[in-house]
Amino acid sequence: MPNTVREPAISVGGLTKSYGRGDQLIEAVKGIDLSVEAGQTYGFLGPNGAGKSTTIEMLCTIRNPTSGSARVAGYDVVEERDEVRRRIGLVFQQQTLDQQLTAQQNLRFHADLYGLARGDADRRIDEVLDMVALSDRRGDEVQKFSGGMKRRLEIARGLVHSPQVLFLDEPTIGLDPQTRRAIWDYLHDLRRRTEITVFVTTHYMDEAEHCDRIAIMDNGEIVVEDTPEALKSSVGTDRIALRTDDDELTIGRLRERLGIEAAMHEGQVTLAVAEGAQVVPRLFTELDTVIQSVTVTRPSLDDVFMAYTGRTIRDSEGPQSMAAVFAGRR
Amino acid sequence: MAAPVREPLTVVRGDLSHQLRATWVVCRRELLRFGKDKARMLTMLLQPLLFIFVMGTGLGSIVDTGGGTDFRTFLFPGVLATSVLFTAAFSGISLVWDREFGFLREMMVAPISRSSIIWGKCLGGAIVATGQSLILLALIGTVGIPYSPVLLVQLVGCLFLGSLLLTALGVLLSTRIKTIQAAMPISQMLIMPMMFLSGSLFPVSGLPDWLAVLTKLNPLTYVVQPMRHLVLEQLSLTDVERERLLPVITWFGWSVPVGVQLIAVGAITLALVALAARTFRTVE
């Protein structure tokens, strides 16, 4: 593998999974294809029951696919299960720590199961505890940890054996914003320092911004897959709002010199363009009016989700719908 | 911040040594967990003490052993075996808790075989159960049996073999039982009959046929009988006592030697582990 063209870290073809049979048949995953380049952070977005966990479980060799194939870190998830397992780290949606053991004991157990040599194990345990800032709590029983601390410990544990691919199933669910941010900081830090590929599922649209590429899954299918930027551009235009000394003059010159129609909106000159970043420099060179401030608003991933699935991600999650909040956004 | 991750790590090679190490760490976890549970250790000792010193003393006055042997001496090896029955079976069934609290997954996704996990569970449960029974064993002098080192080692060997079987049985059950709520009643349903049908609390001589058959089908019987032989052989029994207290177990008319009984225990254990590993593979 080393000197040839690099194989994708994850490649999936026609992967399906059905649960039950007959009338009870649930097609949780309906033939998905995807490819994740080594070193990328890949986000998997979708509402409850979309099939995210089922997909991750197949990629992690815990469930056998009903049909189709998947290769992870260069090995087939069915035929070469142990080879895959040695090269991946996992953080499940549900807790999988031994609450009665200490943080250190949990990590030690993991290092032993993955066959790390003594010296390496000690060094890695120190490193990962350091990374998630739990070094000073290593001797405490896990049941005394907060939810966020447990999550951080699980991420640390998933990294003990230096996996090539790290799978995280909803790593930030139910955590407060600070802890969520901290977890993403660790992931960014990790990516800066290593070649690791990260495959992460999430409900939180804002977190998808951290990913190099994202796939939106709905009802067992991938409805769209691209970079967050490309997805946002695909669903709409950027909005530029200007504060100027002379709004009338600015609107006039926008029309004459740039051919852009603008209007007053909430006390600002507001215009819609395809690529905000390309228009802003021209405003300064070509308008010849005094501009006090410029705000460019890009479409959000919520808009993307809305465009491709016909509803917001919170709509699909039942009662505590925040749809109203989002409806008023644009 | 942490130092950059250096890859690759030196992974201990050789699949067998890796699997053995995995078995050992799963086993060590059982020991660690048990060590933290002091209350469980003590409560598990209460029942055998009641059996020997309260029930044994009470019944001793009406039971005729057929000679001078104390009923409690007869009872002692049986109660030792039942004491490991509880601890070992629960250790095996604790796999249901491991599943419920998620830790089973951590073990299942590691690059190790299911058999390694199961053997680790079994060894851990057996060591814990045997270790606990050592406390009871220390009381052997109070029922009139000499502290002979050879006898003690032999008894510990039997207890360990028995514990291994019972943990394996617990593990096999837990591959089928999916909820904690079901685990308790089902294990009671298993443990109680096993205890009463093993001849641990009364001699299996002169039982009606149906009871004798059930006793012979119970693997615990083959742990109790050898231990009782070892213990009672320390004393000089009358012929009547020998017949009453140490009845011969027969399979289709063949009287089964004690050594063969112990081999049977080992064989059943291997079968249970193999079966558990198979259900594990197909079910999880």
Ligand SMILES: Nc1ncnc2c1ncn2[C@@H]1O[C@H](COP(=O)(O)OP(=O)(O)OP(=O)(O)O)[C@@H](O)[C@H]1O
């Ligand atoms: N073990 C199972 N047996 C039967 N059906 C299952 C099983 N696991 C999942 N399903 C079904 O498969 C579908 C996809 O579930 P999955 O857990 O993969 O979704 P998800 O995208 O991870 O959802 P969430 O965001 O809630 O975690 C759901 O309809 C679910 O009911």
Ligand SMILES: [Mg+2]
């Ligand atoms: Mg899920």
